[in-house]
Amino acid sequence: MSSTGHSPETRVFKGISASPGIAIGKAFVLEDMDLAVGRWQVPPEAVKAEVSRFRLAVADTRKEMIGTQQKILKLLGKTHARLIEAYLLILEDPLISKDVVKNISTNRVNAEYALSEAVAGAVKTLEAATDEYFRERRHDVLDVGRKILLHLLGHEPQDLEDLNEPSVIVARNLTPSDTIHMKTQFAEGFATDIGGRTSHTAILANSLEIPAVVGLHEITRHVRPGDMMILDGYTGTVIVNPLPDVVDNYRREREIRGAERRDLERLRDQPAQTIDGRRIALAGNIDSPAEIKNLLANGAEGVGLYRTEFLYLNRDTLPTEEDHYRFYAKVAQSVLPHPVILRTLDIGGDKLVDLGFPELTKSEQNPFLGLRGIRLALRHPDLFRTQLRAILRASVHGKVRVMFPMVSGLEEFRAARKILNACMEELRKENIPFDEKIEVGLMIEIPSAALVVDYLAQEADFMSIGTNDLIQYTLAVDRVNDEVSHLYEPLHPAILRLIHQTVKAGHAAGKWVGMCGEMAGDAEMTAVLMGLELDELSVSPGLVPKIKKVIRETKFSDCHALVTEVMKDPSRDNVQGLLRRFRNR
Amino acid sequence: MIERTFTVLNKMGLHARPAAAIVTALQKFESDVIIRKDDQxxxxxxxxxxxxxxxxxGSKLTLIAEGADEQSVMDNMTQFFSDQVHEE
Incomplete structure (x- = not known):
């Protein structure tokens, strides 16, 4: 959409989307204080009074902040209140208190000027920091400086109390004390000059579910109070004085998104259960603890595949047991009461060359058939043990399961299990607690494992089918090779048979069987997978609502009948026809 | 005057939370405390x-405490750092 329509005052700003949603409304502009203040000389006899005036302003600021802190603690909780603690520390910082008093006393300047000098100095030092985090703290210093200045000048603290009609709030920055008096029902959206995804504005907007765009640089300069505004928190776009048809478009968009969200929210707390009562565990595949919040918000019941590989990437040294432990404990705790499956290291040897395994430099001709997954772990048991010990230690913090990748048969599973048992024995000797009943499983992703799955099912506590590799190895198709990628066929009868056998073997041994490959997240396949009696599907977080919706709209008995039909003639054409009819039934 | 050197072993470095904890702890003491890193x-x-x-x-910090309660300052800091920072 164009910003240069017929209406000359239409302007489009791009910022950082900090909280999703669309806000449409009039601008409420919070005016900003300029810290540039005049300098004048204080007569020698008034220096003492000037110092006390400054101390009084600091004391008043502190009182105001503590009051705000109490209110925030009550209304928004600890995370927000902690922001005020940082402000209080800055307020008490000798760089402000001592230096300002010294400047007033020795140079006989007015308190406002001495304060602005001290703040400017601190901001300058922080600006020079190479670390983004430290640089960002200069905004906190500026905010504290402004608050003291307001008290020095005897201004009423400015806040959002005057907000009396639904508005989009435009400000340089929103501090906790700005927002505390805000009547949230009138806040349609937040647009700020500064800030990132982790700023106070973003945290607040997310917890209040108010759309927000931050980092808009100079939006406060270009918006007048009462200007019509559209704020798109999905894309980080803000439109000031939009054309009427643009407003209509966004209204429609807002309605559609709202309806989608309501659907999703309704679904979130519903079980993944068919019409006729068959329940399946619907979990998610993730790489980092940061994804858990979103995963649970999407209505997943646990983590069906936690890829531990990222812990080994982008670093110069091997992760220590503590590094592993910290992440795993975090994941285990944050998914409770649901379980998490931690899959042990599944990378190729080439990724470890820089981490102290120079002998792995030799490039492999067929890396997919080479030293990776459990093979690499068994070749370097120390590496493996570090990870297993951490997993075991983390198991006391939640429901942790451990899963081995790339197992081709019994020997590898037993060898891995033996190392795990040795780690358990070590921990017992060291009196370190772990879950003695931790479930130990493996990925079924190599055809040879699928073909001896009845033996594996005797010894493993669970199995999870990794379809990406299983399909690629079974059909001998490299799906990133354009010449053969059309042969990559999840519904190939050979694949369906391997899945079927795996589930049957698992159930015969009293074990549960899941699927964590991409096939699990393909809504077209859900009915077949349900009919094959998989106990768990683990998909990427964004796909959870869609798959759950399909499950809840399907009858298990129909899925069962579908699979019976499929197995009678598992040719591709027949299966696709059956699926089409099933969808349109 | 007492001086003692520590290595930062907190993976994130001395970020806001540990920094705030140090300041809050030190404010309770009378002694002046200087923290030195390289020549800063x-x-x-x-x-x-x-x-x-x-x-x-991994960076090394030298704490220099001077004042009536300097010993308590160092004890407190040693205790405090022992969790995340190993004393040298």
Whole structure:
């Protein structure tokens, strides 16, 4: 959409989307204080009074902040209140208190000027920091400086109390004390000059579910109070004085998104259960603890595949047991009461060359058939043990399961299990607690494992089918090779048979069987997978609502009948026809 | 005057939370405390000062305490650091 329509005052700003949603409304502009203040000389006899005036302003600021802190603690909780603690520390910082008093006393300047000098100095030092985090703290210093200045000048603290009609709030920055008096029902959206995804504005907007765009640089300069505004928190776009048809478009968009969200929210707390009562565990595949919040918000019941590989990437040294432990404990705790499956290291040897395994430099001709997954772990048991010990230690913090990748048969599973048992024995000797009943499983992703799955099912506590590799190895198709990628066929009868056998073997041994490959997240396949009696599907977080919706709209008995039909003639054409009819039934 | 050197073993370095904890702890003491990193010295009771050190993982910090309760300061800091920072 164009910003240069017929209406000359239409302007489009791009910022950082900090909280999703669309806000449409009039601008409420919070005016900003300029810290540039005049300098004048204080007569020698008034220096003492000037110092006390400054101390009084600091004391008043502190009182105001503590009051705000109490209110925030009550209304928004600890995370927000902690922001005020940082402000209080800055307020008490000798760089402000001592230096300002010294400047007033020795140079006989007015308190406002001495304060602005001290703040400017601190901001300058922080600006020079190479670390983004430290640089960002200069905004906190500026905010504290402004608050003291307001008290020095005897201004009423400015806040959002005057907000009396639904508005989009435009400000340089929103501090906790700005927002505390805000009547949230009138806040349609937040647009700020500064800030990132982790700023106070973003945290607040997310917890209040108010759309927000931050980092808009100079939006406060270009918006007048009462200007019509559209704020798109999905894309980080803000439109000031939009054309009427643009407003209509966004209204429609807002309605559609709202309806989608309501659907999703309704679904979130519903079980993944068919019409006729068959329940399946619907979990998610993730790489980092940061994804858990979103995963649970999407209505997943646990983590069906936690890829531990990222812990080994982008670093110069091997992760220590503590590094592993910290992440795993975090994941285990944050998914409770649901379980998490931690899959042990599944990378190729080439990724470890820089981490102290120079002998792995030799490039492999067929890396997919080479030293990776459990093979690499068994070749370097120390590496493996570090990870297993951490997993075991983390198991006391939640429901942790451990899963081995790339197992081709019994020997590898037993060898891995033996190392795990040795780690358990070590921990017992060291009196370190772990879950003695931790479930130990493996990925079924190599055809040879699928073909001896009845033996594996005797010894493993669970199995999870990794379809990406299983399909690629079974059909001998490299799906990133354009010449053969059309042969990559999840519904190939050979694949369906391997899945079927795996589930049957698992159930015969009293074990549960899941699927964590991409096939699990393909809504077209859900009915077949349900009919094959998989106990768990683990998909990427964004796909959870869609798959759950399909499950809840399907009858298990129909899925069962579908699979019976499929197995009678598992040719591709027949299966696709059956699926089409099933969808349109 | 007492001096003692520590290595930052917190993976994230001396970020806001540990820095704030140090300042809050030191404010209770009378002694002046200086924190030195390489050739930069800051007031241990200044949050902004500590932040400007940008003490990352592995950096060495020397604490210099001077005053009536300097021994208590060092005891307190040693105790405090023992969790995340190994004394040298």
């Amino acid at each position: 010295e800051v007031d241990g009771k200044s949050i902004m000062g500590i932040l400007t050190l940008t003490a990352e993982y």
